Amino acid sequence: MKTEFRRARKPDELRSLEIFDxxxxxxxxxxxxSREDWKAFDAWWLLVDNRKIGCCAFEHQRATLYIASTGILPGFQGQGFGDLMKCWQIAYARQHKFKRIVTNSRKSNKPMIALNRKFGFKVLRTLPNYYQRPREATVVMALHLYQLPAFTGSSRTSSP
Ligand SMILES: CC(C)(COP(=O)(O)OP(=O)(O)OC[C@H]1O[C@@H](n2cnc3c(N)ncnc32)[C@H](O)[C@@H]1OP(=O)(O)O)[C@@H](O)C(=O)NCCC(=O)NCCS
Incomplete structure (x- = not known):
C-alpha cells in the first residue's frame, strides 16, 4: 500500500475538493x-494507492497553522488514516516552523476531539452557537510546538 500527501492543484481540483467535502x-x-473557501485554503490530499481517501485544509496565520478541515472518506475511517493525517499535519507544522496548531470541531464530534487529544491538543475554549443547522458549539483546540534548543556541544567540564 502506497500512501502520500500531495498539495491540491488549483483551480483544476477545486471541484474535486468540493465533492470530497x-x-x-x-x-x-x-x-x-464553498468553492471560494477552497480557493483560499492550502489544501492537501491523502492518497492511498493513488486514490484520494483523505483531505485537509490549512490557513497559514503568522505563527499559527490553522486546520480548517480534516476528513477521511467514510469507507476508510477506523483504519488508522486519521492518525496518519494528524501525524503528518504536526510534522508539516514543525517543518514550516509554526509555533502552534489550532483547529476546531463540533462539540459532538467525539472522533475528531479524541484524535486531537491523542496527539496532545488541549481545549482552548468552547464557543456556543458557532454552527447552524444543527445549532451547536465549537470546541477550539490547540497544540503548542516547542522547538528543541540547538545543540551546542557537551556541557560537561573536562577534568584538570
Ligand atoms: C475524525 C476522523 C478524521 C478520524 O479518522 P479515522 O481514519 O477514522 O481515525 P483512525 O482510525 O486513524 O483513529 C484515530 C483516532 O481517532 C479517534 N477516533 C476515531 N474514530 C473514533 C470513534 N468512532 N469514536 C471515538 N474516537 C474515535 C481515536 O482517538 C482513534 O485512536 P484510537 O484508535 O487509538 O482510539 C474521521 O472520523 C472523519 O473524517 N470524520 C468526518 C469528518 C470530520 O468530522 N472531521 C472533523 C472536523 S474538521
Whole structure:
C-alpha cells in the first residue's frame, strides 16, 4: 500500500475538493465549504494507492497553522488514516516552523476531539452557537510546538 500527501492543484481540483467535502461531511450540509473557501485554503490530499481517501485544509496565520478541515472518506475511517493525517499535519507544522496548531470541531464530534487529544491538543475554549443547522458549539483546540534548543556541544567540564 502506497500512501502520500500531495498539495491540491488549483483551480483544476477545486471541484474535486468540493465533492470530497460533501462525502466526508455528508451529515452537515451547512458545514460544507464553498468553492471560494477552497480557493483560499492550502489544501492537501491523502492518497492511498493513488486514490484520494483523505483531505485537509490549512490557513497559514503568522505563527499559527490553522486546520480548517480534516476528513477521511467514510469507507476508510477506523483504519488508522486519521492518525496518519494528524501525524503528518504536526510534522508539516514543525517543518514550516509554526509555533502552534489550532483547529476546531463540533462539540459532538467525539472522533475528531479524541484524535486531537491523542496527539496532545488541549481545549482552548468552547464557543456556543458557532454552527447552524444543527445549532451547536465549537470546541477550539490547540497544540503548542516547542522547538528543541540547538545543540551546542557537551556541557560537561573536562577534568584538570
Ligand atoms: C475524525 C476522523 C478524521 C478520524 O479518522 P479515522 O481514519 O477514522 O481515525 P483512525 O482510525 O486513524 O483513529 C484515530 C483516532 O481517532 C479517534 N477516533 C476515531 N474514530 C473514533 C470513534 N468512532 N469514536 C471515538 N474516537 C474515535 C481515536 O482517538 C482513534 O485512536 P484510537 O484508535 O487509538 O482510539 C474521521 O472520523 C472523519 O473524517 N470524520 C468526518 C469528518 C470530520 O468530522 N472531521 C472533523 C472536523 S474538521
Amino acid at each position: 460533501r462525502k466526508a461531511f455528508h451529515q452537515y450540509p451547512d458545514d460544507w465549504f
